[in-house]
Amino acid sequence: MSETAEIEPLGKRERTKVANRQAILVAARRVFAQMGYEAASVRDIIRGTDLASGTFYNYFRSKEEVFGAIADDSAARFKPLLRAARERATSFEEYLRGAFEAYFGFIADENELEGRPIDERRPHVRSDTPEMIAVYDEVRDGLEAAIARGMAPRIDADYLACACIGIAQEVGTAMLRRSPPDIKAAARFAVGFILKGLDGAPRKG
Amino acid sequence: MSETAEIEPLGKRERTKVANRQAILVAARRVFAQMGYEAASVRDIIRGTDLASGTFYNYFRSKEEVFGAIADDSAARFKPLLRAARERATSFEEYLRGAFEAYFGFIADENELEGRPIDERRPHVRSDTPEMIAVYDEVRDGLEAAIARGMAPRIDADYLACACIGIAQEVGTAMLRRSPPDIKAAARFAVGFILKGLDGAPRKG
DNA sequence: TTAAAAATTGACGCATCGTCATTTTTGTGG
DNA sequence: CCACAAAAATGACGATGCGTCAATTTTTAA
Numbered sequence: 141m142s143e144t145a146e147i148e149p150l151g152k153r154e155r156t157k158v159a160n161r162q163a164i165l166v167a168a169r170r171v172f173a174q175m176g177y178e179a180a181s182v183r184d185i186i187r188g189t190d191l192a193s194g195t196f197y198n199y200f201r202s203k204e205e206v207f208g209a210i211a212d213d214s215a216a217r218f219k220p221l222l223r224a225a226r227e228r229a230t231s232f233e234e235y236l237r238g239a240f241e242a243y244f245g246f247i248a249d250e251n252e253l254e255g256r257p258i259d260e261r262r263p264h265v266r267s268d269t270p271e272m273i274a275v276y277d278e279v280r281d282g283l284e285a286a287i288a289r290g291m292a293p294r295i296d297a298d299y300l301a302c303a304c305i306g307i308a309q310e311v312g313t314a315m316l317r318r319s320p321p322d323i324k325a326a327a328r329f330a331v332g333f334i335l336k337g338l339d340g341a342p343r344k345g
Numbered sequence: 346m347s348e349t350a351e352i353e354p355l356g357k358r359e360r361t362k363v364a365n366r367q368a369i370l371v372a373a374r375r376v377f378a379q380m381g382y383e384a385a386s387v388r389d390i391i392r393g394t395d396l397a398s399g400t401f402y403n404y405f406r407s408k409e410e411v412f413g414a415i416a417d418d419s420a421a422r423f424k425p426l427l428r429a430a431r432e433r434a435t436s437f438e439e440y441l442r443g444a445f446e447a448y449f450g451f452i453a454d455e456n457e458l459e460g461r462p463i464d465e466r467r468p469h470v471r472s473d474t475p476e477m478i479a480v481y482d483e484v485r486d487g488l489e490a491a492i493a494r495g496m497a498p499r500i501d502a503d504y505l506a507c508a509c510i511g512i513a514q515e516v517g518t519a520m521l522r523r524s525p526p527d528i529k530a531a532a533r534f535a536v537g538f539i540l541k542g543l544d545g546a547p548r549k550g
Numbered sequence: 551t552t553a554a555a556a557a558t559t560g561a562c563g564c565a566t567c568g569t570c571a572t573t574t575t576t577g578t579g580g
Numbered sequence: 581c582c583a584c585a586a587a588a589a590t591g592a593c594g595a596t597g598c599g600t601c602a603a604t605t606t607t608t609a610a
Contacts, residue, residue: 306508307512358606
């Protein structure tokens with residue numbers, strides 16, 4: 141194998157290319173958080189770097205594409221956490237708990253930047269970018285695997301995955317609105333709810 | 346009481362005001378569906394009516410506000426359906442089934458306009474309009490009432506409402522992607538899942 | 551009939567859009 | 581070290597959309 145990890149043979153050209161792309165993404169994250177996604181313009185983003193306006197278009201075609209790249213990046217960083225939760229788990233319940241704690245912890249970290257309210261900067265997490273589709277697939281695969289092993293009943297894995305993602309999103313957002321956000325408690329609620337429905341969710345108080 | 350329902354004493358001024366506002370909303374729905382929310386401009390919307398560009402700003406401040414009005418309108422039309430489901434039901438399960446069938450039927454109707462994929466018709470941020478908050482409150486009230494009557498366990502009503510809404514949204518979107526969308530089946534899935542968790546969801550096939 | 555009030559209109563100044571010819575930077579061979 | 585080609589950055593440009601506003605038309609009320 142001559143494909144060993146390409147340690148660091150990056151010329152200056154490649155390095156600045158990576159650096160510029162990253163600078164744009166960092167500026168975009170900040171701008172989206174500060175003024176909200178809708179209000180932000182490509183010019184606002186590029187002003188947050190030391191690049192010229194035309195340079196933006198060497199890296200992205202539009203604001204939407206930048207948003208997609210950020211979402212893709214988040215999804216790519218989250219996916220291994222999800223995978224790890226699956227591999228670490230020895231039971232379905234453990235898998236679910238690991239996955240939800242990973243997700244709730246992740247969004248708690250991601251939203252620590254000060255600025256506009258959460259709702260105005262938050263991606264509408266649909267099966268959008270390749271990495272986000274990969275996350276959805278990871279969720280569904282994990283559930284299908286559990287079903288195949290008899291750890292979960294044989295139900296519609298697509299709807300099930302959607303239900304879990306919906307719960308994760310909405311309960312996650314609700315958690316962020318509470319201060320301080322209690323990650324374990326939120327995960328406990330979600331896991332109990334998914335496993336047993338109303339009867340399984342932790343009693344209040 | 347001299348405040349009796351104001352039957353129809355609308356002058357021409359009031360009538361055209363209502364008509365123009367409605368014309369803008371109708372055009373906006375069509376434009377959002379056809380070219381996608383992001384790509385649409387205020388000019389695109391106003392071109393879909395016989396009004397001048399400046400007139401738009403007598404009714405709305407921005408494209409976002411138009412979307413908010415559409416969302417608000419949808420929520421306002423949906424809320425009574427939800428309320429009716431609650432009043433009609435004689436058990437918690439019946440309430441849930443009625444609510445989900447109402448919601449899934451509603452979004453199936455709402456998205457019958459041909460055009461861009463569902464996901465592109467909305468902004469990438471979540472807007473919480475007054476009527477949408479009212480719908481959320483209706484959901485939570487319904488659940489709290491059930492809890493108070495001992496028809497459901499005493500769990501965190503806020504998280505529960507969020508979980509139900511998340512399920513409704515994600516499973517609803519997934520349902521729309523299938524053709525033809527099977528409203529009853531989707532509702533059966535959601536209700537079973539909420540009541541009993543994995544064990545309660547209908548088996549596949 | 552007429553004057554005040556309200557609403558509509560479209561042109562205006564300004565900002566952002568995406569492009570592209572030009573300039574600057576980087577990699578390569580003599 | 582220099583020169584030359586490829587690659588990338590730059591900012592000015594025409595086009596388009598933005599939100600405003602003085603002028604105009606329509607409606608209401610006296």
